[in-house]
Amino acid sequence: MARIPVQFTLNGQEKAEFIESGATLLNVLRDRMGDTSPKGGCQQGTCGACSVIIDGELRLSCLTLAETCEGATIETAGGLANGSELHPIQQAIVDGFATQCGFCAPGMVMAIKVLLDAKPAPSREDVVEAISGNVCRCTGYEPIIQAVLSVSRSNSQQAV
Amino acid sequence: MAIKRGRGVAAINYPTGMNLGGDPSQALVHSTPTGNFMVSLSSVDLGQGLRQVMSQICAETIGVPTEMVHIDTADTDTGPHCMGTFASRGTHRIGNAVRQAAEEARQVMLEVAAEELEVNASDLETDGTGNIQVKGAPQKSISIFDTALAAHFRRGRSISGRGMFLVQRSYPDTETGAMKPATCYAHACVVADVEVDDETGEVTVLSVKNVYEVGRALNPAMVEQQLVGGSWMGISHALYETTEPYYPDRSHGGTDFIHYLMPGPGDLAETETIVIERPAADGPYGAKGVGEMCANPQIPAVANAIFDAVGVRIDTMPITPERVLRALKAERGAVQSGAA
Amino acid sequence: MEIRSEYFADERPETLHEIGQSRPRDDAPGHVTGKTGFFADRTFPDLLHLKMVRSPHHHALIKSIDTSEAERHPGVIRVITAKDVPHNLYTILILIQVGPEDETVLADKKVSWKGEAVVAVVATSERAAHEAAAKVKVDYEVLPAVFDMEEALKPGAPEVNPHHPGNYYEYDSGDHRKVRYGNIEEGFAMADHILEQTYSSSPIEQAPTETTGCIVAPEGNDRFTCYTNTQAMFFTLDNTSIILEMPGHKLHMVGGTVGGGFGGKVDVIVEPIAILAARLTGKPVSFIYSREEEMQISSPRAAEKIVIRDGVMNDGRLVARKVTGYTDAGAYSRHSPYGAQKGAAHYPGPYTVPNVWIDTYCVYTNRTPSSAMRGFGVTIADFALEVQMDKLARLIDMDPLEFRFINAYRDGDIKAHRQPTEGAALIECMQEASKVANWPVAEKYMAMSSAKREI
Numbered sequence: 033m034a035r036i037p038v039q040f041t042l043n044g045q046e047k048a049e050f051i052e053s054g055a056t057l058l059n060v061l062r063d064r065m066g067d068t069s070p071k072g073g074c075q076q077g078t079c080g081a082c083s084v085i086i087d088g089e090l091r092l093s094c095l096t097l098a099e100t101c102e103g104a105t106i107e108t109a110g111g112l113a114n115g116s117e118l119h120p121i122q123q124a125i126v127d128g129f130a131t132q133c134g135f136c137a138p139g140m141v142m143a144i145k146v147l148l149d150a151k152p153a154p155s156r157e158d159v160v161e162a163i164s165g166n167v168c169r170c171t172g173y174e175p176i177i178q179a180v181l182s183v184s185r186s187n188s189q190q191a192v
Numbered sequence: 193m194a195i196k197r198g199r200g201v202a203a204i205n206y207p208t209g210m211n212l213g214g215d216p217s218q219a220l221v222h223s224t225p226t227g228n229f230m231v232s233l234s235s236v237d238l239g240q241g242l243r244q245v246m247s248q249i250c251a252e253t254i255g256v257p258t259e260m261v262h263i264d265t266a267d268t269d270t271g272p273h274c275m276g277t278f279a280s281r282g283t284h285r286i287g288n289a290v291r292q293a294a295e296e297a298r299q300v301m302l303e304v305a306a307e308e309l310e311v312n313a314s315d316l317e318t319d320g321t322g323n324i325q326v327k328g329a330p331q332k333s334i335s336i337f338d339t340a341l342a343a344h345f346r347r348g349r350s351i352s353g354r355g356m357f358l359v360q361r362s363y364p365d366t367e368t369g370a371m372k373p374a375t376c377y378a379h380a381c382v383v384a385d386v387e388v389d390d391e392t393g394e395v396t397v398l399s400v401k402n403v404y405e406v407g408r409a410l411n412p413a414m415v416e417q418q419l420v421g422g423s424w425m426g427i428s429h430a431l432y433e434t435t436e437p438y439y440p441d442r443s444h445g446g447t448d449f450i451h452y453l454m455p456g457p458g459d460l461a462e463t464e465t466i467v468i469e470r471p472a473a474d475g476p477y478g479a480k481g482v483g484e485m486c487a488n489p490q491i492p493a494v495a496n497a498i499f500d501a502v503g504v505r506i507d508t509m510p511i512t513p514e515r516v517l518r519a520l521k522a523e524r525g526a527v528q529s530g531a532a
Numbered sequence: 533m534e535i536r537s538e539y540f541a542d543e544r545p546e547t548l549h550e551i552g553q554s555r556p557r558d559d560a561p562g563h564v565t566g567k568t569g570f571f572a573d574r575t576f577p578d579l580l581h582l583k584m585v586r587s588p589h590h591h592a593l594i595k596s597i598d599t600s601e602a603e604r605h606p607g608v609i610r611v612i613t614a615k616d617v618p619h620n621l622y623t624i625l626i627l628i629q630v631g632p633e634d635e636t637v638l639a640d641k642k643v644s645w646k647g648e649a650v651v652a653v654v655a656t657s658e659r660a661a662h663e664a665a666a667k668v669k670v671d672y673e674v675l676p677a678v679f680d681m682e683e684a685l686k687p688g689a690p691e692v693n694p695h696h697p698g699n700y701y702e703y704d705s706g707d708h709r710k711v712r713y714g715n716i717e718e719g720f721a722m723a724d725h726i727l728e729q730t731y732s733s734s735p736i737e738q739a740p741t742e743t744t745g746c747i748v749a750p751e752g753n754d755r756f757t758c759y760t761n762t763q764a765m766f767f768t769l770d771n772t773s774i775i776l777e778m779p780g781h782k783l784h785m786v787g788g789t790v791g792g793g794f795g796g797k798v799d800v801i802v803e804p805i806a807i808l809a810a811r812l813t814g815k816p817v818s819f820i821y822s823r824e825e826e827m828q829i830s831s832p833r834a835a836e837k838i839v840i841r842d843g844v845m846n847d848g849r850l851v852a853r854k855v856t857g858y859t860d861a862g863a864y865s866r867h868s869p870y871g872a873q874k875g876a877a878h879y880p881g882p883y884t885v886p887n888v889w890i891d892t893y894c895v896y897t898n899r900t901p902s903s904a905m906r907g908f909g910v911t912i913a914d915f916a917l918e919v920q921m922d923k924l925a926r927l928i929d930m931d932p933l934e935f936r937f938i939n940a941y942r943d944g945d946i947k948a949h950r951q952p953t954e955g956a957a958l959i960e961c962m963q964e965a966s967k968v969a970n971w972p973v974a975e976k977y978m979a980m981s982s983a984k985r986e987i
Contacts, residue, residue: 063575069565069567075822076823078449078823081741108566110566118561121564126557129416129557131560132417132421132792133741133742133790133791134562136791137566138564138566160456160457164458167449167454167741169425169740169741169794170421171417171420172421172460172463173456174460175417177457199969199971200932201965201969201971203882203936203965204881204918205956207874211870211909214628235765236763236787236793238792238793238797241557243558244555244557244558244559248551251550252548255549258553266785266786266789267784267785267786268765268783268784268786271765274764274766276767276798278793320549364705366705366706366710368710368713369705369713370949373874373951374877376954379956379958379960380961382965383971401965401968403962405957407955408551408552412552415533416533422906425794429911430915433739434734435734435735435736435832436899439734440681442590446737447823447828448823448827449739452739452827454739468536468960470960470982471540471955483906487911491911491914492916492917495918495919495922496919505919507729507730507916508731508732508734509732
């Protein structure tokens with residue numbers, strides 16, 4: 033099958049790959065670029081575990097054709113930490129015991145990042161809406177909501 | 193047509209481990225040359241945090257900080273047999289195996305330290321921070337680091353231990369059913385408050401007050417994870433979930449997270465969690481299994497609250513708006529025909 | 533969360549350092565950074581993909597299977613049918629002597645549920661495997677199916693599974709597990725009221741966010757490493773050893789980090805066929821359930837039907853409880869005979885009842901086999917028991933919580949299965965619930981203890 037070239041920035045690094053037309057971004061990231069932080073929980077856009085940020089917007093990588101990402105800037109949970117220092121969202125989830133099996137966590141983290149980038153001190157309703165496309169079967173969601181609100185509180189304190 | 197409030201209660205118990213026992217688990221513990229401890233298992237961590245809790249059990253037993261213990265698990269080439277992670281058995285069964293293995297390793301460690309300090313092993317204790325000292329004379333001490341080095345390179349001793357835990361299998365009497373299903377039970381009592389819209393049949397769980405008796409909360413924050421997530425699943429079971437909505441008819445089964453319903457982050461009940469600890473006689477540090485029981489009592493508590501709110505019984509799970517409406521309609525029909 | 537340490541304080545004497553501390557989870561940083569290694573977070577050169585051809589019928593005879601067109605499809609490496617499976621008939625709990633073997637890895641003579649595995653297609657891409665699977669031709673003769681447990685138990689009902697004539701599991705106690713305690717007829721005769729009610733449920737999916745699956749890599753010496761998200765490594769290894777007639781030392785299971793199980797990954801379904809595929813092709817093979825398969829093909833929690841008949845006195849004492857429980861196993865046993873038996877051990881719930889009669893049946897129907905799920909054997913039983921308790925309390929005009937205090941089991945009470953109660957704590961949970969929920973009960977109930985009876 034004919035392969036097509038695609039180039040984009042992944043977590044700050046230039047990536048170039050020849051891919052099969054029709055390949056999903058999820059599969060290209062995981063199988064071709066070694067970034068397994070996005071998870072394939074359903075491959076049909078209903079669980080959110082594959083969530084990544086493309087040009088600042090939250091996207092489901094299982095429903096995104098890799099060939100449409102030419103020139104894009106892509107962020108994943110795998111690139112969020114600064115070396116060994118976790119991103120504040122990641123740290124809040126760890127501190128708040130807001131992850132159990134961890135399978136939804138990378139997608140959840142990206143959904144939260146999009147929210148907090150746009151709105152550093154969101155309301156509970158904002159948080160609920162932001163993560164409502166991300167299925168978690170373990171936590172009952174409340175610990176995740178509380179973790180986000182703790183980041184939000186710390187953001188508002190810094191703003192003051 | 194109105195939104196009506198109701199309140200319901202339920203109380204339950206739940207056995208720890210496989211029904212009727214016969215479900216073994218093993219553990220091996222050994223020290224590295226510098227006095228860290230490796231626990232070898234074949235047990236599976238499903239996300240409940242089995243590795244973390246096993247680290248704490250091993251650390252407590254040997255007398256070292258938790259970060260000095262590492263769990264190597266779920267490789268059948270290196271880990272001894274474990275029946276598996278299910279039946280609320282992990283903490284209890286595997287925890288007991290880890291504790292036994294750690295006790296054996298601790299004994300060797302103390303014997304080596306005793307030789308180094310030229311005292312009796314029975315006079316030694318650990319200080320919990322990585323040192324072994326003489327009871328009543330803490331200035332006479334040796335680090336576990338030095339003890340492990342001595343064991344490896346001078347004394348030729350293996351600081352290691354084996355653990356095996358098995359609740360003997362019980363066989364039910366065929367006529368009377370006499371049997372021993374379990375050795376310990378966790379408990380819970382839940383009060384649920386709901387609102388029912390008698391026009392749409394929709395039920396909103398306003399709050400659940402969950403009281404759980406867990407034996408011993410080995411890592412309280414992780415116990416809370418189980419209890420809160422379990423409570424959510426219980427409510428989900430009560431009101432939403434099934435793969436066959438018109439059971440026994442096979443049609444209309446959901447195949448994705450759009451059609452298989454569960455409460456989302458906007459549908460949460462206010463959840464209060466209270467824990468009581470009555471240690472299990474045979475639990476590792478008194479622990480019982482809580483992973484399953486925490487999801488059970490919300491279902492009947494919610495069902496009872498719905499009756500309290502609107503006066504109809506839904507005895508079929510899940511209690512969907514359709515079922516509530518049909519029951520209300522039948523009730524009204526019965527009242528009207530009774531009046532006629 | 534709050535720990536109420538005033539209860540049972542004298543039973544917790546030890547001074548502990550590490551236990552009782554909320555130490556941070558060592559695995560959490562890996563979870564949030566995506567570094568935690570799940571089984572599918574591995575890539576292998578030349579990885580093959582397995583897709584299953586499944587029955588479109590609830591119940592049908594297989595007249596013929598034609599795989600020739602599928603085999604010619606570009607990218608297809610191997611098509612596997614029942615004749616390729618060395619020991620095709622199995623049951624998972626055979627290791628602990630719960631037989632008989634009653635399920636095929638790949639169906640050969642008939643299918644007994646819609647979705648049953650018939651042919652496995654192994655190809656160089658998922659797409660090729662899907663396309664080829666659609667080209668497998670299976671000629672079926674549709675049979676009458678039975679979905680309702682009561683219908684299934686009637687004489688003349690379609691036989692779901694030839695290993696279970698009559699459509700029920702045969703225990704050593706007969707067609708059901710029994711518990712008999714006291715004299716149930718005397719209990720009902722003395723009761724002021726008798727209430728019989730029927731409860732039921734539908735199948736429930738475990739719905740872990742990570743679907744069931746495995747990747748198998750040949751080690752080159754007829755030994756295979758299987759990266760799996762099973763909940764039980766040796767269940768998987770030992771059953772695979774039986775199915776593939778391979779000595780256990782030829783199998784190496786690696787797992788332990790699982791994206792949620794809830795009982796859904798206790799069966800041994802994907803690993804034997806994936807290992808067989810790796811053995812037949814000499815290449816690494818991936819078999820991962822789609823979300824649709826996870827939802828409708830993997831075993832759900834069984835549907836149950838529970839009939840409870842209780843005798844109760846006006847003063848609140850339960851004097852007789854008769855329970856008849858039916859567990860819908862679907863087409864094959866998996867863990868359902870175990871679950872139904874666990875129910876028998878659980879009734880009459882955490883209450884001391886002097887006269888008890890329990891029958892639990894495991895029934896076969898033409899639906900997805902049910903199996904383990906968080907609390908199975910007990911979850912639906914508790915729904916039934918605790919709704920029944922509410923109804924009984926209202927029947928005798930008593931507060932539902934006080935009614936439970938009157939009947940709650942305490943240390944030393946003999947249960948229906950004839951074990952003395954130890955370590956009970958139901959009373960204390962209810963006392964605390966009374967306080968926290970502001971649901972007042974009479975002082976005498978707040979003075980009760982699980983550890984001893986007043987008198």
